[in-house]
Amino acid sequence: MFQFNSSKILILIILSFCFSISKLSAQKLDNKIDSVIKTVFNERNGPGGGFMVAKKGKVVYLKAFGKANLELNVDMQTKNVFELGSMTKQFTAIAILMLEQQGKLSVNDPLSKFMADYPAGDKITIHHLLTHTSGIKDFTKMNTLPDIAQKEMTPKMMIDFFKNEPVDFAPGEKFEYNNSGYVLLGYIIELVSGETYEDFIAKNIFEKVGMKHSYYASDRRVIPGRAYGYHKKPYGYVNRTVISFSVPFSSGSLMSTLDDMLNWQNALNTNILIDAAERKKAFSTYTLNNGEKFEYGYGWHIKTIGTTPSREHGGSIFGFKSMGVYIPDKEIYVLGLSNCDCNSPTNVTREIAKLVLVN
Secondary structure (H helix, E strand, O other), rough: OOOOOOHHHHHHHHHHHHHHHHHHHHHHHHHHHHHHOOOOOOOOOOEEEEEEEOOOOEEEEEEEEEEEEEOOEEEEEOOOOEEEHHHHHHHHHOOOOOOHOOOOOOOOEEHHHOOOOOOOOOOEEHHHHOOOOOOOOHHOEEEEEEHHHOOOHHHHHHHHHHHHOOOOOOOOOOOOOOOHHHHHHHHHHHHOOOOHHHHHHHHHHHHHOOOOOOEEEOOOOOOOEOOOEEEOOOEEEEEEEOOOOOOOHOOOOEEEEHHHHHHHHHHHOOOOOOOHHHHHHHHOOOOOOOOEEEEEEOEEEEEOOOOOOEEEEEEEEEEEEEEEEEEEEOOOOEEEEEEEEEHHHHHHHHHHHHHHOOO
């Protein structure tokens, strides 16, 4: 005979109530995140972007906005593939640390060890290249860059393009963001590993951590789910300027998705690619020759959201912008990818991180 158990019923009511409160709270946070994103990504029929929030390695927010392709009127999907721009530097830096862990190089090695003819290469170390403190001329600031922007360049040709330019300062004297340094790092990866940069990243990172929809960028390759890039002009949107990806090379030529980038972040957290000692090098801050500290590790800006430590990096390449923020103390990862260089996810992503921190 059925017996009424009031205590069990009460427990079920309490659990149901708690679940409803939790669901309501999550919906409120979703709405707040939507509002932040729509301050910038507010055109339903314009280029858009994808945004993700993860806590402890699990997705808690994932949405797409706008169009992935204007000509075909294709809505953006959370699975779309975006060009990352300078978020590529994260992969280049970790690849260098992987080779150091294998005993094939040291971050203290001078550039001359790998390129004997590089000007003042005995004074510039891999560490200087990783931390943007080398003083080498940034090729993106050279007036002659348009001359090569659409040419197919080997890494050696790229290095020859900028290596004889006057330096901006002596190694270690100053922090100044520098793409040339990361091109040099890509070439060192090739020299030391015996593989192309593209193959090294694909085999040793993408395949190892399950980044199945990440690539070295190409305009010729058919890439399923590709989001197309755009510029905004006074008269409307135009397709992004075509460049040769051999020019930004290891400083800015990778493509990925929201999901794949979470796999990347989770792999970093669990020491799948490098051990704890090498990882610490990536996420430490360093000092200049005069002892002054600067907020950059190896491939990441080391900052704060309020007073909470964060690791951040963005990217910008014709037609695309990207931004990722990781808060290690709370294991929060926020990522924004945009397919118009008119819409930056940088401030949006940081504002979302602030919201998630307090909710």
